[in-house]
Amino acid sequence: MTARYCSLAQQPAPAYPPGLAAERLGALACGRRMWVNGTVLHYCFFDGDSDASVITVPGTGRTRRVSWVGGEEQRDVVRACFREWQDLGIGIAFTEVGDRSEAELRIGFQAGDGSWSAVGKDALRIGLTERTMNFGWELAASGDRCTVLHEIGHALGMLHEHQSPFAGIHWDDEAVYAELAGPPNHWSRDRTYFNVLRKLESDEANGTVWDPQSIMEYPFPSGLVLEPEQYRGGLHPPGTLSAADKEFVLRWYPPTGPGGLLELVPFRSVPLGLGPGEQADLVIEPPETRDYTVGVFGEGDAVVVVFEEREGEPRFLAGRDDGGTPYNARLAARLVKGRRYVVRVRLYSSWGSGETAVMCW
Known part of the structure; x- marks a missing residue:
């Protein structure tokens, strides 16, 4: 008897800017x-x-x-x-x-x-x-x-x-x-x-x-x-x-260790020093409740995701992928004073100096 097979639905191909290496x-x-x-x-x-x-x-x-x-x-x-x-x-x-x-x-x-x-x-x-x-x-x-x-x-x-x-x-x-x-x-x-x-x-x-x-x-x-x-x-x-x-x-998805996260303070950039496929994890404890922007800078393609910790567990809040565009990944989210947020940045690729940084403002 023929096996029953997994049947994935066809998805549209992602659109990337022309001329990418x-x-x-x-x-x-x-x-x-x-x-x-x-x-x-x-x-x-x-x-x-x-x-x-x-x-x-x-x-x-x-x-x-x-x-x-x-x-x-x-x-x-x-x-x-x-x-x-x-x-x-x-x-x-x-x-x-x-x-x-x-x-x-x-x-x-x-x-x-x-x-x-x-x-x-x-x-x-x-x-x-x-x-x-x-x-x-x-x-x-x-x-x-x-x-x-x-x-x-x-x-x-x-x-x-x-x-x-x-x-x-x-x-x-x-x-x-x-x-x-x-x-x-x-x-x-x-x-x-x-x-x-x-x-x-x-x-x-x-x-x-x-x-x-x-x-x-x-x-x-x-x-x-x-x-x-x-x-x-x-x-x-x-x-x-x-x-x-x-x-x-x-x-x-390597095991996540117990080590402390880098602190991301508003208006202070944090150099990432990532290679392709590597990830940085940072924490935000907002000093006031307002709309914030979190963005990556530098010569690289990256995804940035913000999680809000609820009862010690990260819950997805917002994410942005630059999709290979000339613009770095950047997102807006409302962060509340007294709550803790985790920012995760994963680098897809880099060029030139390869230097990247993340900032919250």
């Missing part, structure tokens, strides 16, 4: 989907009668509601998989909340809608009443942890491993289209191309070496892969987190 484009292509390290990702499960999709019943023209609500056993599988990722010691934390307005990740269980997830920060573009992740088949009865681990991998910013340009896979394209057009997936040619046959750019891939053991690798039956020859009989990943999966998330 290749190294800047590469850094932006990879980094734009990743969270800043130290983020607490809040997740919730849809649980109300109104949490449903309206679909058209084939052949009838009638519509009916299909619930997004999953049973407690289903939810427990998802909770356990969040813990498995977090137990790697990554600098990202997962916390379940009941209020969807506080959740970056909103999880549904609509049967027949496939399993999928927004990739990394793309979740922030999705409305609060909509799902950022769905599981379209029973998880608890089948013990299907690999699907859940896979979708959480997407939520952390990982992409499909079989689409890596370093895999060297030569497909029998028409055999792939035919396989995925049948049950249980029933995919269109466009969906199959986007999720299987399309090659990622080298800067988008999870690593510079193909990992056929990755949790982000699909299993494939025989007759679809022509090359490499050893996979003509099928590709069968174990469905667990591989060593390369762990290395990837620990590289992007």
Whole structure:
């Protein structure tokens, strides 16, 4: 029987200013989907009668509601998989909340809608009443942890491993289209191309070496892969987190140490001294309640995010990515005296002197 596959929705390609150097484009292509390290990702499960999709019943023209609500056993599988990722010691934390307005990740269980997830920060573009992740088949009865681990991998910013340009896979394209057009997936040619046959750019891939053991690798039956020859009989990943999966998330989200944060005082710039891919973490304790601007200066592409600490936990307040424009990342936020805010700056790329600084004013 053909495996049931994760089906990512096609997103518009990001628009970057023309004329950017290749190294800047590469850094932006990879980094734009990743969270800043130290983020607490809040997740919730849809649980109300109104949490449903309206679909058209084939052949009838009638519509009916299909619930997004999953049973407690289903939810427990998802909770356990969040813990498995977090137990790697990554600098990202997962916390379940009941209020969807506080959740970056909103999880549904609509049967027949496939399993999928927004990739990394793309979740922030999705409305609060909509799902950022769905599981379209029973998880608890089948013990299907690999699907859940896979979708959480997407939520952390990982992409499909079989689409890596370093895999060297030569497909029998028409055999792939035919396989995925049948049950249980029933995919269109466009969906199959986007999720299987399309090659990622080298800067988008999870690593510079193909990992056929990755949790982000699909299993494939025989007759679809022509090359490499050893996979003509099928590709069968174990469905667990591989060593390369762990290395990837620990590289992007290293453990956050107990050391103190740099202090960001209004009207005083703080030099960052960052290299590409590195991050600085600072704290603001505003002397008065008012609207503030937080900005990065220098010859670099960066993302800046401000969190407000609530009961010792950082909650996303505002973020800005300069997107490779000639202008540095800058955001405005209302900060309240007596509260504590954490500013996280991650550098994508730099040029010239490479010197960057951050200021609050």
